[in-house]
Amino acid sequence: MILVCRHLEHQPGLVKPTCHIPVMPEAVQEVLQPARGGFFVDATLGGGGHAEALLAASEDVRLLAIDRDMQAIERAKERLAAFEDRVIYAHAPFSALESLVAEHHGGPVDGILADFGLSSDQLADRDRGFAFQQDGPLDMRMDQSTQKTSAARLLADSSEDQLETWLREFGEERFSRRIAHAIVHQRRFGPLLRTSQLADLVERTIPSGRGNIHAATRTFQAIRIVVNRELDEIDAFLHATPPLLAPGGRLAVISFHSLEDRLVKVAFRNEVRSGNFKNLLPRGEVATPAEVRRNPRARSARLRGLERLTPEKG
Ligand SMILES: C[S@@+](CC[C@H](N)C(=O)[O-])C[C@H]1O[C@@H](n2cnc3c(N)ncnc32)[C@H](O)[C@@H]1O
Numbered sequence: 001m002i003l004v005c006r007h008l009e010h011q012p013g014l015v016k017p018t019c020h021i022p023v024m025p026e027a028v029q030e031v032l033q034p035a036r037g038g039f040f041v042d043a044t045l046g047g048g049g050h051a052e053a054l055l056a057a058s059e060d061v062r063l064l065a066i067d068r069d070m071q072a073i074e075r076a077k078e079r080l081a082a083f084e085d086r087v088i089y090a091h092a093p094f095s096a097l098e099s100l101v102a103e104h105h106g107g108p109v110d111g112i113l114a115d116f117g118l119s120s121d122q123l124a125d126r127d128r129g130f131a132f133q134q135d136g137p138l139d140m141r142m143d144q145s146t147q148k149t150s151a152a153r154l155l156a157d158s159s160e161d162q163l164e165t166w167l168r169e170f171g172e173e174r175f176s177r178r179i180a181h182a183i184v185h186q187r188r189f190g191p192l193l194r195t196s197q198l199a200d201l202v203e204r205t206i207p208s209g210r211g212n213i214h215a216a217t218r219t220f221q222a223i224r225i226v227v228n229r230e231l232d233e234i235d236a237f238l239h240a241t242p243p244l245l246a247p248g249g250r251l252a253v254i255s256f257h258s259l260e261d262r263l264v265k266v267a268f269r270n271e272v273r274s275g276n277f278k279n280l281l282p283r284g285e286v287a288t289p290a291e292v293r294r295n296p297r298a299r300s301a302r303l304r305g306l307e308r309l310t311p312e313k314g
Helices: 001-008 025-032 050-055 069-080 080-088 093-103 120-122 151-157 160-171 176-187 195-205 217-227 230-244 258-273 289-294 298-299
Strands: 039-041 061-067 088-092 110-114 245-255 275-278 303-309
Touching: 025 050, 025 110, 025 217, 025 245, 025 303, 039 050, 039 217, 050 061, 050 080, 050 110, 061 069, 061 080, 061 217, 069 080, 069 088, 069 120, 080 088, 088 093, 093 110, 093 230, 110 230, 151 176, 151 217, 160 176, 176 195, 176 230, 195 217, 217 230, 230 258, 258 275, 258 303, 289 298
Parallel strands: 039 061, 039 110, 061 088, 110 245
Antiparallel strands: 245 303, 275 303
């Protein structure tokens, strides 16, 4: 996916066009059914691909578009300019969904989408520090304006035990102890400030990754999750969302690794048990091989859908 974006890297100008390809666009439309119109929320605007499809589905769709990354909002605003009068932008974390909906809509909503993780735009921008394949500052904050702790700060300030726990729990990294030890050892010689320093250190410390997976993949995932409190964000989102849905309202969620998907699966199961919701995709839906060929990022995606049932009259 980084290759897809490379041609955009050296373009001058304030706002680069997005290089993010939306995952499972048709299946998302099928879950959310925007052609019926109504008030929708895209909790992870990113490059605006899903948002554009929602807005194009009906002139009666209004959209609250949320992203905690201001650059994503600026970029998507250009893409969605034709729908300007039907979109409200919110630069905020999606854990604040309840108050954002109260502020901008004030009533039940017809559909909500969350497409977790990073966009290809974020990964491709070396200055954001998300990717181990290219050198950049070890930053990894999705919102550089409000989040104080960068990845470099986290690696400088955390104990070996803490690092080990994060690598094991959020990276599902088998060699968590070795890597945590190496990070703390390395600190004696100077701070880890660059993505290439961390990637090289992991490569030197553990056996090379299996298949196509770089040895540092899991470490970068774990650190990014901690920097952005990603699982707390998802947990808060999953608690806030179901009560916001109107009867017949639908929620579509795309996750990209087992930690995310587990949270979604359990939250949906609990909602279904309450008797007020229906699981639209009990096993989740994955991308077709053709889509994965076109968009390798879709490889690990799993879409889940939930519908708020209409109470029976009488
Ligand atoms: C996978 S991209 C979304 C791509 C989008 N669906 C599209 O079609 O282009 C994920 C986006 O969600 C944003 N994001 C991730 N976690 C967030 C959070 N907790 N609150 C708000 N935005 C978040 C990221 O900044 C990123 O722009």
